[in-house]
Amino acid sequence: MELDRLDAALIRLLTDEPQLPVLECARRLGVARGTVTSRLARLHEGGVVEGIVPRVEPRGFGFALTAFCLVEIDQKIGHDDVARSLAEAIPEIIDMYTVTGASDMQLRVVAPDAELMQDVLDRIALVPGVARTASSIAMRTHFAGRTMPLVEHVVSRLP
Template sequence: MRIDRLDADLIELLTDSPMLPVMECARRLGVARGTVSSRLARLHEAGVIRGIIPRIEPAGFGYTLVAFCQVEIIQRDGHVRVSSALEDTIPEIVDMYTVTGSSDLQLRVVARTANDLQDIFDRINRVPGVARTSSSFALHEHFQGRTLPLVNACANSAASLDKTVQND
């Protein structure tokens, strides 16, 4: 899907204020309410926007430690079974990916204290199908969920392409 400048501006507006009413978005963008509604529908249908929800910050309720855990699984147990078990039993896992390389799963976990983090790692290791784990601590978060620069780059690329086509 091509993202133009209006799409990018709408996405940025909703990223900053997820609960902003459609009418207010239209006012700020200088377009009709119907334009915003149709753009939102198109962005949702294309999977560009998956939902409009507030961003939850675990640090805001005491989960200030962030760690990454690499999980090697017992292959016969499979990724789906192990990842489902981890998801169902360990709420402190906030992100999980199947990855290539020396491990099979990459987890981002949050904890309140180092002791809590040790408990989380112990619980991960007890999940059936987990062969071994390794971990590292995040010392500083530089950014997370950084998608607006990509959205803007796509919009700028689309605008450049449109200018090139018009000049030909």
């Protein structure tokens, strides 16, 4: 789906203020309410926007430690089965990807402190189908969920 400058402006507005009503978006963008409504519908249907919700920050409710866990799975068990089991058993898993390379999956996990992070990593290792894990603790988050620069880059290339 191709984006234009109005799409980018609408995405920026709702990224900065997810609870902003459609009418206020229209006022700030200088377009009709129906234009904003139809643009939002098109962005949703096109898979560009997957919902307008506040971003939850685990650090804000005590989960200050982030780790990245590489998982090797038992090749007799499928990735989807292991992913489902991990998602059901470990609520501290925030992101999960099947990856290429030496490992099969990469997880982003959170915990309140190092001791509880060890508990999370131990629980991951015990999930059926997990053969081996390796983890790294994030020392600092420079940014996360950064998509607006990409949207702006795509739109800047428009004639």
